[in-house]
Amino acid sequence: MPKINTFPLGGIHIAKEKLTALSPIMDAGVPEYVYIPIKQHIGSPAKILVNKGDKVKIGTLLADADGICSADIHSSVAGEVVAIEPTEGADGYYENMITIKTAPDEYEPDIDTRTEIIRDIPEREVIIHKILHSGIVGLGGAGFPTPIKINIPQNKKVKCLIINGIECEPYLTADERLMAEKAEEIIIGAKILNKALGIQNAIIALDQNKPEVIEIMEKISKVYVGVNVKICATKYPQGGEKQLIKAITGKEVPSGKLPMDVGCIVQNAATAFAVYEAVQKNKPLYERIITISGDECRHPANYRVRIGTPAEYLIEKSGGISPQVTQIIYGGPMMGASIVNIKAPVNKLIGGILLLSDQKAQKLPMGNCIRCGKCADSCPMGLQPYLIGKFVQNNLIEATKSCYAMDCIECGCCAYVCPSSIPLLDYCKIAKAELKRKN
Amino acid sequence: MLKISSAPHIHTTKTVPDIMKDVVIALLPAGLAAIVFFGLSALLIIITSVASCVLFEYFFGKYVFKTGNSTTDYSAIITGLLLAYNLPSNFPLFFVLIGSFVAIVVTKMCYGGLGKNIFNPALVGRVFLFISFPVAMSRWPQPYFLDFFNMDAQTAATPLGILKHIDASTSATSLTTSASDLPEYWQMFVGYTGGSLGEVSSVALLLGFIYMLYRKVIRWHIPFYYIGTVFILTGITWLITKDVRYEPITHILSGGLMLGAIFMATDYTTSPMSLNGKIFFAICCGVLTVVIRLFSGYPEGVSFAILIMNAFVPLIDRFFVPHHYGAKK
Numbered sequence: 001m002p003k004i005n006t007f008p009l010g011g012i013h014i015a016k017e018k019l020t021a022l023s024p025i026m027d028a029g030v031p032e033y034v035y036i037p038i039k040q041h042i043g044s045p046a047k048i049l050v051n052k053g054d055k056v057k058i059g060t061l062l063a064d065a066d067g068i069c070s071a072d073i074h075s076s077v078a079g080e081v082v083a084i085e086p087t088e089g090a091d092g093y094y095e096n097m098i099t100i101k102t103a104p105d106e107y108e109p110d111i112d113t114r115t116e117i118i119r120d121i122p123e124r125e126v127i128i129h130k131i132l133h134s135g136i137v138g139l140g141g142a143g144f145p146t147p148i149k150i151n152i153p154q155n156k157k158v159k160c161l162i163i164n165g166i167e168c169e170p171y172l173t174a175d176e177r178l179m180a181e182k183a184e185e186i187i188i189g190a191k192i193l194n195k196a197l198g199i200q201n202a203i204i205a206l207d208q209n210k211p212e213v214i215e216i217m218e219k220i221s222k223v224y225v226g227v228n229v230k231i232c233a234t235k236y237p238q239g240g241e242k243q244l245i246k247a248i249t250g251k252e253v254p255s256g257k258l259p260m261d262v263g264c265i266v267q268n269a270a271t272a273f274a275v276y277e278a279v280q281k282n283k284p285l286y287e288r289i290i291t292i293s294g295d296e297c298r299h300p301a302n303y304r305v306r307i308g309t310p311a312e313y314l315i316e317k318s319g320g321i322s323p324q325v326t327q328i329i330y331g332g333p334m335m336g337a338s339i340v341n342i343k344a345p346v347n348k349l350i351g352g353i354l355l356l357s358d359q360k361a362q363k364l365p366m367g368n369c370i371r372c373g374k375c376a377d378s379c380p381m382g383l384q385p386y387l388i389g390k391f392v393q394n395n396l397i398e399a400t401k402s403c404y405a406m407d408c409i410e411c412g413c414c415a416y417v418c419p420s421s422i423p424l425l426d427y428c429k430i431a432k433a434e435l436k437r438k439n
Numbered sequence: 440m441l442k443i444s445s446a447p448h449i450h451t452t453k454t455v456p457d458i459m460k461d462v463v464i465a466l467l468p469a470g471l472a473a474i475v476f477f478g479l480s481a482l483l484i485i486i487t488s489v490a491s492c493v494l495f496e497y498f499f500g501k502y503v504f505k506t507g508n509s510t511t512d513y514s515a516i517i518t519g520l521l522l523a524y525n526l527p528s529n530f531p532l533f534f535v536l537i538g539s540f541v542a543i544v545v546t547k548m549c550y551g552g553l554g555k556n557i558f559n560p561a562l563v564g565r566v567f568l569f570i571s572f573p574v575a576m577s578r579w580p581q582p583y584f585l586d587f588f589n590m591d592a593q594t595a596a597t598p599l600g601i602l603k604h605i606d607a608s609t610s611a612t613s614l615t616t617s618a619s620d621l622p623e624y625w626q627m628f629v630g631y632t633g634g635s636l637g638e639v640s641s642v643a644l645l646l647g648f649i650y651m652l653y654r655k656v657i658r659w660h661i662p663f664y665y666i667g668t669v670f671i672l673t674g675i676t677w678l679i680t681k682d683v684r685y686e687p688i689t690h691i692l693s694g695g696l697m698l699g700a701i702f703m704a705t706d707y708t709t710s711p712m713s714l715n716g717k718i719f720f721a722i723c724c725g726v727l728t729v730v731i732r733l734f735s736g737y738p739e740g741v742s743f744a745i746l747i748m749n750a751f752v753p754l755i756d757r758f759f760v761p762h763h764y765g766a767k768k
Contacts (some may be wrong), residue, residue: 009764159616255765326442334447361448367455373712382763403764414448419455426445
């Protein structure tokens, strides 16, 4: 029995509900129109390079990284640009999107569409150049551009690359299926990242509850020097960057610092796959795996989806919205956002679309805090959410600084466990937003 | 029409009433033991206390504080049970009403209801009755096994009362007792001894403790450290002096220690939040209990110890902050 790693502070055990763990990835196909947002990452929106009426192919650069923490945006379909205008997004806010009327698939000439695995890794400069121009961002949900993440400053030293294959959110299985079906590609992606970082070893962190993936990964990783599989306990939020580093290396990222300060870089498994595709196949990031699930989803499935596909198209494909559905969520049930506009497109950061019933996604009326301390016990950062909540209720934003509100990773454990249904995560988010605004 | 809400979208199904129901279930064995040993009079006290607590909560919430009906959270039932468990079985029922009023209205609702009280409501009710009606509060009927209708049982001393009045050196007074009056350990363990309703049967209380641990209502630390501290402190004194008054097993099996440590010191609202804070709180409760039992005029000190420590909880919470990920060393 291999050693099971985990983080010591807090965490909760929630029903995994991985309905689609064994459903192979299916191609979602191409909708009639795709809507490609020009901001699918943290940082500034990309600069639009195309005009209305332009013909584009799959992989055509639509918008160029512009400003801080920006990333390139590529076309996910072949067709004609029919509009470039603010369009209603999933959250109801309008954002700039490029609307493309699709035509039959036609790829940019240098994209390699063959299925063979290419194992020879190019030179470091080539890798860096290709990653920079492929629009890759962290696919775990934060959307931090990968080229910036692997560009380590001179005074920092990275010793360890961790490939995050935990996927601790309930329902989501996109990464799990990708790892089961594209294990070798992900490992080659990790080796490519290794070369870009100038280090030799990579750790693939997997959740105990994915025996199929563990078996495949352990088999393939033996062939590659420096790649090791480590198994983590099934506990939420094991996939959190800081919790994973603690579990694997035993080190804590100091408050306000980055993982590279303890010599670690964490990349999502799907990101490693995107890196493989970008470097070995010249494929920019224009599609990703999305899980459609939820207790009221008629046909839960994992789809390979072109970026910009409207959620409605995917929901129709999995059986439509039943009358019991009261909430649709982009992402997981713990950290995802509930959406208002199902015509809005999916972007690079969405790993799942969940259709939940009122019973499942229930918010009870808030009661008095009974000081049970469950929020503090469950906080994986060791914070005191009840205290942050009390401070925010009384508008004492400055005081939340002294209880490290800024370190909150927004995992939602506190609000999940609260028996009085106090929206503790909301208070933490308010505290963080207000503290950021003041500084 | 889609609903919008903030993350997390799923929540635990264990709400406040569920937790309180678990505590009520955990309290039932002790109540049963009380009825077995003290008969119908015990049942009457329990019913009076619970009913009056719930009614006070209902009427004062509705008509005086205008906070709505808060009886649905089951916490008033717990307060009622705990108050009853702290009374002797021959206690006048009218006085029980006074205790309920002090517990629910004065100690809890005046401070803002569940979760906002500083002191444990049942304990304040008990101490109020103890100070106001000292005679009625210290006449303990003799236990009778399964003799339900024995309403005018003889009074008997509690084990701690016996210990308090053992006086080896001086001449006998009417109060003086001897070690031979003490019940056997098994009698104290099952509850066949004089005392308040709910405190006599250690085995029933331990059953409730195991249930609460199993249901993850409380953690084991407070009862363990509290009882452990009392055991060690009296044990050391006993080893040094060889005096039967300090005999540790009698001390942990008798009086309100088990009831207090398992059900009252672990009350969420009036105990510290962090684990280290809880342990510190429990050890302090233990020390105070031993000090009061050995050196004060009272035979029992559990309720005073817990109430004194309740007052320190905000301070303990400030000092014992849990380890924070990435804290600067």
